[in-house]
Amino acid sequence: MAENLLYALVGFVSIQLFYYLFIFTRLAFYGRGRNYASESPGVTVLVCAWNEKENLQELLPILDAQEYPNFEVILLDDRSDDGSEEFIRENIQNWKHIRYIRINDQFDHVTPKKYALTVGMKQANNPIALMTDADCRPSSLHWITTMASQVNTEKDIVLGFSPYEKRPGFLNWFIRCETFYTAVQYLSFTLAGWTYMGVGRNILYKRELFFENKGFYRHRKVTGGDDDIFLNEVATGSNTAVCIEPESFVYSKPKTTWATWFRQKQRHLAVSKYYRSRNKILLGLLSGAHVAVWLLGFATLGFGLWTKNNLLLQELGVVFGVRWIIQWFLLIVINIKLDKTVEWFSFLLMDFALFIYYTFFGLFVMTRKKPRMSWN
Known part of the structure; x- marks a missing residue:
């Protein structure tokens, strides 16, 4: 059980890091x-x-x-x-x-x-x-x-x-x-x-x-x-x-x-289904991996505490530590280029907030009825 959780976690972290190291680095090191x-x-x-x-x-x-x-x-x-x-x-x-x-x-x-x-x-x-x-x-x-x-x-x-x-x-x-x-x-x-x-x-x-x-x-x-x-x-x-x-x-x-922001997000979600299949797969894989990493992280943490498996907890810390170091470095570099849009010290909280955001809207997309919207 412990090994399966850890292997799954490492797999989804690897997907995220692929995007960071091979795609997001293009923006991080793009010359002005x-x-x-x-x-x-x-x-x-x-x-x-x-x-x-x-x-x-x-x-x-x-x-x-x-x-x-x-x-x-x-x-x-x-x-x-x-x-x-x-x-x-x-x-x-x-x-x-x-x-x-x-x-x-x-x-x-x-x-x-x-x-x-x-x-x-x-x-x-x-x-x-x-x-x-x-x-x-x-x-x-x-x-x-x-x-x-x-x-x-x-x-x-x-x-x-x-x-x-x-x-x-x-x-x-x-x-x-x-x-x-x-x-x-x-x-x-x-x-x-x-x-x-x-x-x-x-x-x-x-x-x-x-x-x-x-x-x-x-x-x-x-x-x-x-x-x-x-x-x-x-x-x-x-x-x-x-x-x-x-x-x-x-x-x-x-x-x-929150109500006006939610209506704005509804409009954005309504048009994303018209994207090319390639784009939907790439974006879905990125957001899906984000959600999976946090869910598996919580599951691994809970299992490790319940079984008092200190080695598993240490390995969990290493996986998340490597992930956060790479994320922080690249996001800080990009954030400087984009006028420090987000306070750098809140990136960890942002990572968790995006997990909640992707989870909520993922469930919303699967259960929603077609909304009434206006262009403005």
Whole structure:
């Protein structure tokens, strides 16, 4: 019994460490400051908004002040009734780069956000589209510059990083942990040639790529997926770059209640089933191994204490010790690159919190009914 528990534990720890040592190291040791572009291609920033007046009052001046030689910002106002339209029309003459498109219609055959983004793609004057959301804030006036610098004849897509603002409380800490670990995964997988998602708060791709692949047509009725289902369809091992320059980061306002955060996670889960089989297997194996390691760890600990098997307890300590040392080292290196999103001393607690998170949502996926969701 003791040997079987330990062998199973070592097996699942080995799976986790494979990801850390052969995939996550690509991000940990990825060099910053890479500039592939020989010129500054025209960029259109697309911002979808629904009743976001307060956020637009902060965001639009920041976008208009971006230091880039050739760009425009298209604000796609999706049926807002909070005074957004009046605010934009009163102030648009004060902004050099802002264009305003009011969307008054809603269609059954396509979700509102995907329709808005498609309208923006068609109306854009530049070959490069850079997306963000109304509740986001670029970290610098060189956001467009750093993201666009990664584009060349081979790189059609650029994935950026979008952390959440630091605020007091356990919920905010966990949101930052989950966002950080998700970024570790999608950025590392991209560097390994297995792109499966980006974040719509900070993603860039060529408009030509969008129209060549019929945009969001194949998943037009799916709420969400404009950033991950689309990438699952069009990203290859060679056409996607990542940008982790601090000036390219886009900070987002986090959810402030567990209920709103849970609804957000529901939307994410609803689209993950559309991923390529390869991506679902790779991600499922990683999260499954995470859960199995903790369950087997508790089982081994309990069995060792019950049987007073000190050797088993020592071996358990060695296995978890090696695992945590490797995790800590690589996550600290990546965390420094990603603006110290999570406090390094809380990585152990983060590891356990993610175990609870994966377990809960794994059970939820197996038992849930189809939720009602909106794009915002």
